[in-house]
Every structure is written in structure tokens, then in C-alpha cells.
Amino acid sequence: MHLSICFILCVGLAIVSSRDVEKSKRPLFSENFISHINSAQSKWKAGPNKFQTWTKSAVKRLMGVHKDHFIQIKNLDPIVHEVPNDLPTNFDAREQWPNCPSVKEVRDQGSCGSCWAFGAVEAMSDRICIASKGSKIVHISAEDLVCMLKFF
Numbered sequence: 001m002h003l004s005i006c007f008i009l010c011v012g013l014a015i016v017s018s019r020d021v022e023k024s025k026r027p028l029f030s031e032n033f034i035s036h037i038n039s040a041q042s043k044w045k046a047g048p049n050k051f052q053t054w055t056k057s058a059v060k061r062l063m064g065v066h067k068d069h070f071i072q073i074k075n076l077d078p079i080v081h082e083v084p085n086d087l088p089t090n091f092d093a094r095e096q097w098p099n100c101p102s103v104k105e106v107r108d109q110g111s112c113g114s115c116w117a118f119g120a121v122e123a124m125s126d127r128i129c130i131a132s133k134g135s136k137i138v139h140i141s142a143e144d145l146v147c148m149l150k151f152f
Contacts, residue, residue: 029054062111093126099134102126109142117142 029052037046051059093103102125109118121140128138 062109097126097130097134099137100126100129101137102129102139107142112142114142114146117145121145 029048031048034046034048034052097103102122105122107118107122109115112118121142121144125138125140128136
């Protein structure tokens with residue numbers, strides 16, 4: 001009797017866990033998902049990319065931050081800034097600084113966890129080009145920054 005109950009429990013657990021595995025192996029971005037995004041807005045067009053067939057767990061591995069690493073910060077007052085009334089209705093940095101190719105880039109950091117380094121060097125590359133009015137075009141890499149920090 002105990003053996004048959006144990007067997008039934010094991011089979012039940014195997015079925016439930018296999019459903020979770022099948023669900024986690026489903027592609028994250030389906031054609032229906034892409035069509036839904038495109039029908040909801042018209043400012044940009046979603047399309048298939050290299051992540052289309054990736055699973056949710058594969059995409060999560062690219063994020064570099066684990067939820068157990070978060071620090072809880074409580075009781076902070078919000079910072080409120082006055083917004084000027086004369087802001088433009090839209091702004092595109094690519095149009096404002098067409099001679100600065102770095103402004104148009106979206107770098108692929110792959111599975112590198114140093115997103116801070118990518119963000120920092122992208123801003124540095126952009127600022128150098130913008131400040132020089134397009135006469136100095138540099139492409140500082142995340143490796144440049146991380147390797148440079150070893151010497152400080």
C-alpha cells in the first residue's frame with residue numbers, strides 16, 4: 001500500500017515538473033507577441049531578432065544581477081524636479097548629432113555582467129564626440145575602462 005502511494009506521488013511530481021520544464025523551454029518572443037506589439041503602437045517596428053527563440057531562463061542569464069543581491073532602501077523621500085514648459089515634444093539625439101556615430105549605437109554586452117562599464121563608456125564616447133562637434137570620434141570599449149581601473 002505504501003509503495004503504491006509513493007509511486008503515485010512520484011509520477012504526479014514528475015508530470016508537474018515536466019510541464020514546468022516544457023513551459024520554460026518555450027520561446028520567449030513569438031510571432032503573435034511581435035504582432036501584438038506592432039498593433040499597439042506605431043513609433044517603432046518590432047521584428048524577429050537573435051532573442052526570438054531564446055527561453056526566459058536564457059534571457060535572465062544575460063541580466064547580470066541576481067535578486068538576492070538587491071539592497072532594500074526604505075523611507076526615502078522622492079526627489080521632485082520642476083519641468084520647464086518649453087520642452088520640445090520630441091527629441092532624437094541621432095538627428096541632433098548626426099556626425100556622432102556612437103549616439104546611434106546600441107552595444108551588445110552579451111552575458112557580461114559589467115553593464116555599468118558599458119553604460120559609462122557609451123556615455124563617454126558620445127560626450128567626446130558631441131563636445132568636439134563631431135571632430136573627435138572615439139569608440140571607448142568596456143574593456144578599456146575595466147582594464148584601466150586595474151591600475152588605480
